[in-house]
Amino acid sequence: MTSRSPTLSQEAGDSAPGTPETGTDLLPRPKVFCKLCLSEQPPEATRDLQSCNCSFCTACLQQYVQLAIMEGGGAPITCPDMACQDTGVLLDSEIASLVAADQVKLYQRLKFERGVKLDPSKAWCPMLECQAVCSVQPSTEGQPTAVPCLTCHAVFCSGCRGLWEDNHTCPQRQPMMSPSASHESRARSDSISDMPIKQCPMCGIYIERNQGCAQMLCKSCKHTFCWYCLQSLDGDIFLRHYDKGPCRNKLGHSRASVMWNRTQVVGILVGVSIIVLVTSPLLLLASPCILCCVCKPCRGKKKKKKRKNELSQQDSSTS
Template sequence: MASRSPSIHLEDRDPSPVMAAACAPSSQDVFCKLCLSLQPLEAINELEGCKCMFCTACLQQYVQLAVMEGGGAPITCPDMACPITGALLDSEIASLVAPYQVELYQRLKFERGVKLDPSKAWCPVLECQAVCSVQASTEGRPAAVACPACHTVFCSSCRGPWLEGHTCPEGQPMMLPLQSPGSSDPEESIKQCPMCGVYIERNQGCAQMLCKSCKHTFCWYCLQNLDGDIFLRHYDKGPCRNKLGHSRASVMWNRTQVVGILVGVSIIVLVTSPLLLLASPCILCCMCKPCSRKKKKKKRKRDPGLPEPPSSSSS
């Protein structure tokens, strides 16, 4: 008579080795700095410009938001600590968003390029809207521009009809003179952002500038990157020393506030870390399966009206 092998029930097994193997991170998992989690390698995209790696879902959301709110500005790496901060290629953008968003981005990018180029202007005739070439004029004075499509002649500054003895309305800003790229004359009141090229006017105040288009922080005088200079150390030495535009007491108060915030965050982390360590056994105990069974048995003893679980019989 052959002996029967004892049947093994799945519910009697210890699930901890299986769960540990399933939850253990793989050696090929990559940490995404946007969602702050480990993602499998097949769900990761690597940017060609800077080689930074993010999960595809996060990059899609980032690029979609940049297309809708960027106004055609270059879409750069989402990592603020990226040493290169390279721009995404058009092929990368096309692989992450829908075709209509790609078309929208290309149109906004073209319109932005025309707007930022002092040698180009839109024809003011609504039915035309052609791109016209603007001839360089001395001292930034307005000049006559002839549209190659509808042959309308208009002012390069106010976009009004160009007549003999034309003068622009009061308060109309003059046309920006053509500048060589990288110009950083300290006396200029209008400069281009060194990151995205948008024109920025500085009337007065602090020399630390924040571009509203790409959120890039830079020094007005030397155009140096100040994105990571939270203590404003750039104005302590070098050619821009004491050119911030604020008193020494104001700078020291700003540094004190930054240090206070960092110390406060550190204290919160130090205080909560031991509490989390002390509470971790209780959390693990609540998640433990044998403990949950004991709790159910105690509950049934207290309430005899609860039905008993079906007993499993082995053949």
């Protein structure tokens, strides 16, 4: 008695009904347009962000995340599309899948240090051999207070980070920021002292200003405001806010750069006006045709004519 050959059984299994044929090809998926490199890429070479569903090619996202880690200082890495409606933020898992492990560790460290720096209830111990994170208890008057370090047992000032000794006077005398303070109280306190860290008047996120002009753009809610008085600048395209009032000449740019910015805005408005003036005669010439198409008597005549044609066709068919 001979046994069945395994080759024959494998061939029989391959020809079993219900298995897909190898000759059938799936339809090709459409290519994805990447707004970073301005080219179309195959779907297998692109990535979709989980928070906003924006698509970019993987190579561009890797370069973008690497640059954001090196220059962002631990800030949230947002969607590279400036026109993104959801203002998506890359998740830690997405960042870990796009860059190397050492860059992920660098980003986590910078993110933690930035969180401590922006949190008014935390502070770094000024001792070089310690560098622990201490808890700050702001005083009721908003003045700098003594902060004890539980690691090295040093006591330092919450304002100037100097050692807290007898009759200590802080040279900064800046009031501590409280997260629960209202927008009005923050606006009053910020107008008195130019603090390096403030909160967005729209969404409340903490923003740090190291240098640059006083016109601030929140990366979280895209709100434009003045750094000094927190007044909204969304509709001030000419930046007239810095021509008068308490913020006069405090924009941070030279007068020539401000005039150049206003000239560009005026040029855009003049260009749009010229386009409207050029196209308006064409619209006037085409207006009779447009009115005739919309006119009710004309539509009524067309309906009557169509009705007569239908009746005549019916009469001819019955005869």
